[in-house]
Amino acid sequence: MxxxxxxxxxxxxxxxxxxxxxxxxxxxxxxxxxASAAKVLIAEKQGKPVFEPATVTIKSGDYVEWSNNLTAGTACNVVFDQVKFNRYPTPADENQIADSELFSYLSHQELLNNPKESFRKDFNVPAGEYTYVCEPYENAGVTGKVVVQSN
Missing domain, CATH: 1.20.5 (Single alpha-helices involved in coiled-coils or other helix-helix interfaces)
Known part of the structure; x- marks a missing residue:
């Protein structure tokens, strides 16, 4: 046995x-x-949301994860600056997204209402700087940036 x-x-x-x-x-x-990740915490500082860190640097093809660390009742989203996406009308190759579509592709317009709620976005995009805001607090200067470097 x-x-x-x-x-x-x-x-x-x-x-x-x-x-x-x-x-x-x-x-x-x-x-x-x-694939590598950058993590951005949506935290509270002096009574308003902030993105920590405010700027992350990744390679094309990496992803960024945003996580809500705000108290209940404070909500934020991540909406990219649409004006920046009017540079190139078509993608450089078939696997990239045209700039006219990047705003919708990158943005997470739904509010993150609950603490610890998170979302992830793959950055299969051309190298460049991509700025974003938290719409409810845009006038308070709640902004962030993703710097995408070529591989």
Whole structure:
């Protein structure tokens, strides 16, 4: 009986190792292992929301995650500056988004109402500086920037 238990334990370990290897291989093939993240906290300072850090720098293809750390009852969103997207009417290659569509693609117009609520946005966009605001507090200067560098 003892030999049977040892054989079962070895088989379980071997299966677990195979599953781990397959998961790592899938991440490498899908590119998920190469994407990096920048995290932006929507915090409160002097009675108004702020983006911390106010500027993040990433590579094209990376993502940014915004997380709400405001008290209940204070809401914020992330809306990119539409004026900046009128430079180039068409994308440089088929995999990029035309500037006329970037505003809608990047912006998260729904308010983050609940503490710890978050969202993530992939920046498969051309290199450049992308500024954004929290619309309810735009007049108070609540702004941020994502600097995207080419790969």
């Amino acid at each position: 003892s030999n049977l238990l040892k054989s079962v334990a070895r088989a379980v370990k071997a299966i677990a190792l195979m599953v781990l290897i397959m998961a790592c291989a899938f991440n490498l093939m899908s590119g998920a292992a190469w």
